[in-house]
Structure formats: structure tokens, C-alpha cells
Amino acid sequence: MKCLPFLLLWGLPQIWGSSEVQQRNAPLRCLQISSFANRSWTRTDGSAWLGELQTHAWSHDLDTIRFLKPWSRGKLSDQLWEKLQHTLLVYRSSFTRDVQEFVKMLHVDYPFEVQVSAGCEVHPGSPSESFFHTAFQGRDLLSFQGTSWVPAPHAPDWIKTVCKLLNQDQGTRETVQWLLNDICPQFLRGLLEAGQPELEKQVKPEAWLSSGPSPGPGRLLLVCHVSGFYPEPARVMWMQGEQEQLGTRQGDVLPNADGTWYLQVTLDVAAGKAAGLSCRVRHSSLGGQDIILYWEGSHVSVSLIVMAVLASLLLIGGGLTFWFKKRSSYQDIL
Ligand SMILES: *[C@@H]1O[C@H](CO)[C@@H](O)[C@H](O)[C@H]1NC(C)=O
Numbered sequence: 001m002k003c004l005p006f007l008l009l010w011g012l013p014q015i016w017g018s019s020e021v022q023q024r025n026a027p028l029r030c031l032q033i034s035s036f037a038n039r040s041w042t043r044t045d046g047s048a049w050l051g052e053l054q055t056h057a058w059s060h061d062l063d064t065i066r067f068l069k070p071w072s073r074g075k076l077s078d079q080l081w082e083k084l085q086h087t088l089l090v091y092r093s094s095f096t097r098d099v100q101e102f103v104k105m106l107h108v109d110y111p112f113e114v115q116v117s118a119g120c121e122v123h124p125g126s127p128s129e130s131f132f133h134t135a136f137q138g139r140d141l142l143s144f145q146g147t148s149w150v151p152a153p154h155a156p157d158w159i160k161t162v163c164k165l166l167n168q169d170q171g172t173r174e175t176v177q178w179l180l181n182d183i184c185p186q187f188l189r190g191l192l193e194a195g196q197p198e199l200e201k202q203v204k205p206e207a208w209l210s211s212g213p214s215p216g217p218g219r220l221l222l223v224c225h226v227s228g229f230y231p232e233p234a235r236v237m238w239m240q241g242e243q244e245q246l247g248t249r250q251g252d253v254l255p256n257a258d259g260t261w262y263l264q265v266t267l268d269v270a271a272g273k274a275a276g277l278s279c280r281v282r283h284s285s286l287g288g289q290d291i292i293l294y295w296e297g298s299h300v301s302v303s304l305i306v307m308a309v310l311a312s313l314l315l316i317g318g319g320l321t322f323w324f325k326k327r328s329s330y331q332d333i334l
Contacts, residue, residue: 025123026051026199028188032116036099039110044092048119050191051199052232063089069198075190084183087175094172102165106158112137118144120184122192128185132176142166144176202285203260205229207236209279209293215268222269222295224279227262235282238267239292245269245277 027050034044046058046065057066065085067073073081099114115138120130132144133152140152142159149166151159167173192199205226212221226236232253238245251264269277274295281291 025121025188025192026053027119027121028184028191029117029119030056032114032118034095034099034114034116035111036103036113037111039100042096042100044096050188050195053195053198055191055195058088069195071191071194071198074187074194076187080183087179091175102162106161108158114141118180120180120188122185122188128181128188130180130184132180144180147173147177149173201230203228203230204285205234205281205283205291207279207281207291207293209295212266218271220269220271220274222267222274222277222279224265224267224281224293225262226265226281226283226291228256228258228260229263229283229285230260231284232261233284234261234263236263236265237280237282238265239278239280240276 029049030046031049032044032046034042036042043060045060046056047054048056048058048065053069055067055069055072057068059066063085065088076084102108103110103112113136115135116133117135118130118132120128122128134141134143136155139155141155142149142151142163144150149163151163206228207224207226210223210225212223215221222238224236224238226234234253236250238248245267247267247269249266249268251266254262256262265279267277277295279293279295281293
């Protein structure tokens with residue numbers, strides 16, 4: 001008992017320390033989208049993703065899986081890869097046939113879409129985890145748990161019948177377990193190793209400020225643009241000193257054509273309160289050296305001054321012309 005406080009003191013920094021050092025590996029996710037337009041028209045397309053990087057594509061029109069990266073084969077032997085491709089081809093045709101049969105049996109209406117997300121995660125020192133989820137019309141339908149198919153919570157009632165029938169097929173359940181528990185972690189470990197240089201790539205962002213369309217009278221929309229960064233996670237905040245501004249609005253992270261990312265973060269403020277605000281960009285490529293850009297009220301006031309000067313020149317000019325005209329007309333009268 002005596003050593004408990006000591007253990008706590010010793011243990012906490014270890015935990016804190018490790019959370020900084022230990023990076024989580026990217027998961028491997030295989031996505032399938034199957035559209036069923038009517039009884040005779042259907043197509044299935046697939047893709048595989050290592051974290052945010054797409055590594056494979058599988059078009060409905062092709063029998064083979066396309067490699068999108070030089071390292072997409074991972075470290076699987078040719079023989080195992082052949083076997084995997086063959087299994088997936090069989091899966092694709094039997095998936096289509098089974099869905100069509102279920103639909104006929106359960107009187108589900110066309111058209112509809114089925115999506116599958118399956119894959120795994122591996123982390124050093126812990127067992128691999130895998131998942132297989134299916135959605136119908138964008139809503140969770142069923143998943144593979146352990147050794148069998150399980151209906152998703154809140155799924156329509158008819159899915160119970162589907163799961164019952166699927167679970168009677170011992171062969172398919174064994175194949176799914178082999179794919180999820182043996183092949184997937186093995187393939188993923190190879191991909192992580194072969195793709196490491198690209199996975200660990202770091203590209204620094206550029207940032208600049210502009211004003212957006214005015215949100216209303218006397219208000220300014222401050223826009224902080226951050227572009228060209230990789231990987232995707234970035235934190236961008238509008239700050240007053242060290243205080244994060246609550247009204248900060250983050251847009252979607254959008255892809256640039258070169259594979260890097262773009263992000264826009266805005267803040268709606270009263271025109272008089274903009275000076276001294278700053279945009280702070282935090283990204284793994286910056287190694288703790290955040291980019292900080294200050295909103296310079298002067299840009300705005302310079303243009304305002306120029307406009308005011310122009311306006312008064314115009315007014316004076318207009319007045320003088322009017323006066324001269326008047327004078328000349330008086331002269332005419334006189
Ligand atoms: C089935 O759907 C496809 C694609 O939308 C369409 O081209 C085709 O005419 C449809 N066939 C029938 C029999 O409705």
C-alpha cells in the first residue's frame with residue numbers, strides 16, 4: 001500500500017509522456033458502394049484507404065484491383081495476392097446475388113444503395129482490431145462481430161431474418177474471419193512499412209488573411225486562409241492575445257490538386273474590435289512553432305482614407321463646377 005503514491009507519481013508522467021510520443025498507426029479501410037437501380041441493373045465499386053490516403057481502387061468493370069501507390073501491394077506474396085483477388089471476385093458476385101435474393105424475399109423496393117466499410121487497425125504491443133459494417137440507404141444495417149453477423153441497433157426488423165440466414169452459411173463466416181483477422185492485419189503491417197515515407201510526409205502550410213463579405217452594418221468577416229499542409233489534421237484559431245475567440249468558424253478541410261490540404265477559418269467581429277486579433281495556425285509540420293498572423297486594421301483604414309479623400313475631392317470638384325456654372329450664369333444675366 002505504501003508504494004501506491006510512489007507508483008502514481010511514477011506512472012502518471014509515463015502515461016502523459018507516452019501519449020505524446022506514441023503515434024497511432026493509420027487504419028486500413030476497404031469501402032464498397034453497391035447501387036441497385038432495378039432488378040437487372042447493379043454496380044459495385046470499391047476502394048481501400050490507409051488513413052487518409054487512397055491506396056487501391058476497384059471498379060465495377062474490372063476483375064483486378066488497381067494499385068494507386070507504388071507500395072500498394074504491401075508485402076503480400078504473389079500467391080497470396082492471387083488468392084485474395086479471387087476471393088474478392090467471388091465475394092462481389094455472390095454479394096450481388098444474395099442481395100437480389102433477399103430483396104425479392106423481403107419485398108424491399110428498388111432503387112437502393114448498400115455500403116460496406118471493413119478493415120483493421122494494428123498497434124504495437126496490442127492485438128489487432130477489425131471491423132465490418134454494412135449500411136443500407138446510408139443507415140447502419142448489420143456488422144460482423146467475432147464469428148457472426150449481428151443486426152445494427154435501430155435497423156429495420158427484416159434484418160433479423162437476413163442475419164439468421166447469413167449465419168447459417170458457415171463457409172462465408174470462416175472466410176470473413178480469415179480476411180479480417182489474418183489477411184487484413186498482415187496486409188496492413190506490410191503497407192505501413194512500405195508506405196512509411198509517404199505516410200510520415202510533412203508539408204508546412206502557408207497562411208494569409210483577407211476580409212470576407214460583410215456580415216452586416218458595422219461588422220467585419222475576418223478570414224484566415226491556410227493552404228498546402230500535409231497531413232490533414234490542423235488547428236486554426238482566431239485569438240485575442242492568448243484567448244481563443246469563441247465565434248471562430250472552421251470550414252471544411254478541402255483537398256488541393258497536389259495532395260495537400262486547404263482550410264479557411266472565419267470570425268465575425270464588430271469593425272472597431274478587429275485590431276489586435278490574430279490567426280494562429282498549429283500543425284505537426286511546424287514542430288511547435290505556430291504561425292501567428294495579426295489583423296492589421298491599417299490596411300482597412302488606408303483604403304477608407306483613400307476613399308474618403310476621393311469622395312471629398314469629388315464633392316469639392318462638383319461644388320466648384322456648380323459654383324463656376326452659377327457664376328457664369330450670373331455673368332450672363334448681368
Ligand atoms: C434499370 O436501371 C438502369 C439504370 O438506371 C436503366 O438504364 C434501365 O433501363 C433499367 N431497366 C429496367 C428494366 O427498368
